[in-house]
Amino acid sequence: MKFPRTHTLKEIAEILGTKYVGAEDFPVLGMNEIHVVEPGDIVFVDHPKYYDKALQSKATIVLINKDVECPEGKALLISDDPFRDFNTLTKHFRPFQSTNSAISSTAKIGKDTIIQPNVFIGNNVVIGKNCLIHANVSIYDDCIIGDNVIIHSGTVLGSDAFYYKNRPTGFDKLISGGRVIIEDNVDIGASCSVDRGVTGDTTIGEGTKLDNQIQIGHDTAIGKKCLIASHTGIAGCVVIEDEVTLWGQVGVISGITIGKGATVYAQSGVGGSLEGGKAYFGSPAGEARSKMKELAMIKNIPFLMEKIKDK
Amino acid sequence: MKFPRTHTLKEIAEILGTKYVGAEDFPVLGMNEIHVVEPGDIVFVDHPKYYDKALQSKATIVLINKDVECPEGKALLISDDPFRDFNTLTKHFRPFQSTNSAISSTAKIGKDTIIQPNVFIGNNVVIGKNCLIHANVSIYDDCIIGDNVIIHSGTVLGSDAFYYKNRPTGFDKLISGGRVIIEDNVDIGASCSVDRGVTGDTTIGEGTKLDNQIQIGHDTAIGKKCLIASHTGIAGCVVIEDEVTLWGQVGVISGITIGKGATVYAQSGVGGSLEGGKAYFGSPAGEARSKMKELAMIKNIPFLMEKIKDK
Amino acid sequence: MKFPRTHTLKEIAEILGTKYVGAEDFPVLGMNEIHVVEPGDIVFVDHPKYYDKALQSKATIVLINKDVECPEGKALLISDDPFRDFNTLTKHFRPFQSTNSAISSTAKIGKDTIIQPNVFIGNNVVIGKNCLIHANVSIYDDCIIGDNVIIHSGTVLGSDAFYYKNRPTGFDKLISGGRVIIEDNVDIGASCSVDRGVTGDTTIGEGTKLDNQIQIGHDTAIGKKCLIASHTGIAGCVVIEDEVTLWGQVGVISGITIGKGATVYAQSGVGGSLEGGKAYFGSPAGEARSKMKELAMIKNIPFLMEKIKDK
Structure with missing residues (x-):
């Protein structure tokens, strides 16, 4: 900031x-x-x-x-x-300023952009050209949105980081003053939430497509041309490089990097950085092929028990 | 009630x-x-x-x-x-009464509380002092909210219990007449849903902090100073005692208790009551250390298969 | 279409x-x-x-x-x-037409249906009799809703299919022109999202009940009298037959069929079609009883390691 x-x-x-x-x-x-x-x-x-x-x-x-x-x-x-x-x-x-009208007078909205009913657009928001913002979307102060962006209903851009200091008197919130940046040609599905950065930016790169009900934490940077499926949750300060695919209900822990072109299969839990160009599976996630082989091995235990009994 | x-x-x-x-x-x-x-x-x-x-x-x-x-x-x-x-x-x-204005005339809103645009506040709602209710939040009838509470966009407080009797003619709904109680200093993230009690209250205790996209079922009581991460789902009639931490995408079955100070790691599935003061992991969840050891053991099966073959 | x-x-x-x-x-x-x-x-x-x-x-x-x-x-x-x-x-x-009023003048709304504040209802939507549409719901163009339907706040009906062609220049979206059909006596919880069909319909059958935060993909057909719990995600082109129960945080891959009367336990991942009348568990999901036995077997590995060492 x-x-x-x-x-x-x-x-x-x-x-x-x-x-x-x-x-x-x-x-x-x-x-x-x-x-x-x-x-x-x-x-x-x-x-x-x-x-x-x-x-x-x-x-x-x-x-x-x-x-x-x-x-x-x-x-x-x-x-x-x-x-x-x-x-x-x-x-x-970055004082919080309440907004009296649903679309702040300080927001800038580009040519041919359609804003559907009941949308909230906060102070100093910039939205590019030829975007479609569906009904009941909430865009908090200072968010920056590029051209040709589609955002579906119920989605929230710019909510606070989930970041607290544990004091004897209770959790003390680190106040979020950062932004959300959505680059050109991004699609965001229904009921997603993208937290703002604490002081920096949470970014979704050019051409990336998000399905519904996705959560993206503060200061996370998502690369270009990624595909992220429904119910996936990405914690704060994560780097997702370009052309990464995350299937449904994947969880990604804070502070790690997923390398370019990696694919993470559904319901996996990513607990550490992953090298690019490979497929991953499991919770905690490992390389998909060996992880699947490993899980298939469980079926051999009854055979082993039987064999051991014979000895 | x-x-x-x-x-x-x-x-x-x-x-x-x-x-x-x-x-x-x-x-x-x-x-x-x-x-x-x-x-x-x-x-x-x-x-x-x-x-x-x-x-x-x-x-x-x-x-x-x-x-x-x-x-x-x-x-x-x-x-x-x-x-x-x-x-x-x-x-x-507790007859359902439709509301003609987005903020019911029977709602009471405390001093210095900010209500952003497009918020719905139902009949008989009470909101304390110094709260911040972000855009597009929905607060159903009879909810009670304390002081210094922050609620992010898209969140819904007071939706119906998911509770049906299976009749030959179809599912018959148990009508919800209870309330949601949010105590002081609670933060609730974006797009969370908290169901009302059937006749009693669903409660979120003082100083507890919720991330985004969290689901809390009817009649569930969450203690003080808990931390709950994104995409976690808690069923109905659950008791979460004070200072519990639930990481992301955790699921908690109905009717159980999680003891004071317990921590449940991401993507775990809690299928029974858990003693306080310990860490848990897995689906179904067990004590974290032994569960992780157990899962690591799977890697030994190929070695066992090889050994058995030799005999 | x-x-x-x-x-x-x-x-x-x-x-x-x-x-x-x-x-x-x-x-x-x-x-x-x-x-x-x-x-x-x-x-x-x-x-x-x-x-x-x-x-x-x-x-x-x-x-x-x-x-x-x-x-x-x-x-x-x-x-x-x-x-x-x-x-x-x-x-x-099916050209996209922006809507100037929150409830389109071409929408038809049945007798005794209650529309709460801040609801969006798009062009050509038809809603039956005796429905209750809670605040901040978004119903896109061309959706058809039966009688006695309850839809809770934050829910989105008719968002676009998550369907792209990978071109050298970026992801090219297959435009959605289909509909969402909600039959009579369906309840939909808070913050659910139901995508429209690409050209066909996404359907939720008579008497089916959905909890909160559920995602249903394009062209998926859900049968009659199903129960679907919170945070469950169903991909596109899925067939869920009548009287199926899906517990919380279940994931269902695209294009498969779940047979009549099947039950899928919480957090399972359904990666292939499932025969009706049985219970399933795990990720990937298998028959519940054998899957649970299989998982319990993991506890035997330390015993096997010990035994092998003795030989």
Whole structure:
């Protein structure tokens, strides 16, 4: 997430009421989570285990709960609660704004795009040309949709990340300020849900087709020309490369990568990254051919029991 | 379900056109299903197998299809079809009322609560303070929602129980007159569905967080501070105790209890009650560590086959 | 799909700009996919592997990409791209028409039917008597709904088939021009999706009851008095015969038949046709009793390993 203009380190520290280490005019361009940071970004870290990772990331401003040594060319924001302060920044730069009309006056809708009745389109949404948005679709603030996109009824784009910190007082939500990006020629079926990124984007690549009732988590990037069948659930921060096929009721754990051209058969549970170009099956998923052979082997156990008895 | 005022046995018998056994002014306070009955309630029973259970329950009025001996301190309503007559009472005391405006004039909405466009809020709904109800949410009659609750688009609260009696003429629906109760600080993701209780309540406890596309059946009680991931389905009359975590695409059969602090891994199928404090996996689900060991064992079958061949 | 009036072969050829083989007044009554064709229908075929099947089907007009010999009593439309030209015909005879009001003026709604707020009802929809359509339901063009039908919030009837041709330029969609037919006394839960047929109908039979979050693919025919539990997904072109029970989170592959009175237990994956009157379990599903025995056998592997070691 980039801020509308460049801020200084001092300005950000004043928003948060925190101390800072670095030049007061050190430039701050935006904020992001560790897996998508770029120079100019603030990243937050609140556990000693991850201090080094955050300090050595591409982020140039580290929001941290210890007065550590500041790396060369970087700046620090010292906070007693970086998680809370990261949320404060999200709320400051991407405040939730209620919408009085079902289609926000700040939404931009391209030529020849059809919006059916009872659709909700939030603030700053951009929809391209020649799209068809069916009835009762909900498109939250800041979503970006390309050309020739079809979205079926009941689908929700831009709901919050399912991301909480477990505090003694209860689950504390990491506020979502990111976006959903739908590229050109994508079809999305009925009653799908696509969560926005926390600070980055959740993306569905050009020409990809989604069936009904699919769930896609925050900050997940789906490549071009993928096919995803009904009831498949993909967690957050997943990378699905181009031309991947996921059949029905597949589950994909967070943070992994499925390589280009891979196929995952129905009801499989993907618990780790998968190499491209191959077919997978099972829960947990393995290469389809060996997994199927393995499962067929179960039928041999009675024979083995019989044989053993004879010995 | 409590009635708006106390009725007499005679009044209820007149609504139903049935005979009764007991004092004509025997007090009737409400009606409930066997698992949630209290003194003053009507319970119904139409199968000899369950007569004793109903007659010995806490309910003090038994709607029954046989002229049995009336237990001390109780009353009977004798009906040729207790299921039909129970439905008659539900329709009498909780008649479905269509709503002409999208937000019923009888709904009460708390201070600083934001209702986004295209939301439906039915009759007698109560929503607390500081909630955010996103676009295209549907909240049926009589639902009660606490403070600081977030509900994402497409979610449905208060749909009917999936509960039918198989008659020669077809499935006969047990009419739902219960409620959905959402306690404070609950988040509900996009496109979830929570069925109302048949006569009692379906409850989601304080601080619990639901991801997207989750299904929760009638009369189910979910504890405080639970985490439930996407595409998980929980059947009716389930008890999920506090601080339970259910990962994605888990299925839970009706009528069971999952103990406090239990964790169920993704795609597991819970077919019986689970003790608290442990981790579970598989379909049917067992303790995670032994279940995973068990599944890993399958890889040994080819070795066993080879060994046996040698003998 | 029947056309509003009978056309001549020449008229159709002019719409498509193709050559034709046969009498110029050869009658054309409609168009259909291979599995539902009738005399008078156009069928399309673009792969030599399926030429014979199409030419020998009940369809009397074959839209084909080779100048083959025309079977007796039939006619041909010779096209360089039958898939594209079939789509051209669907767009010609069933053009998508946007709807300005949430309930189309061409929809017919029966006596005593209640339509709750924020419902979308498309063009030419017919709804019978005494139905209850809850808030935020979406019913696309041309759907036909019987009497005494209940549809819960968030449900979508008539979304497009998930059906694409893989072209070098991307996935090319087979346009859906078929319908959804819901017979009398059907209940449909919250947030279900039922795709329309490509040219034929997707049908849910009399007295069948659907729980929440269910997905039903294009051209699938569900029989009478079936019970289908939550999160079950049924692919396209499936036949579910009468009185079938599918428990929760079941997946059913496309093109197969589940016989009358069969029961499929929760989380099963149906990968082939199933005989009626039996119970099934597992992924892939087998007869429940033997499948459960088979799975229980896995527990014996450690014993076998121990025994083998001793030898």
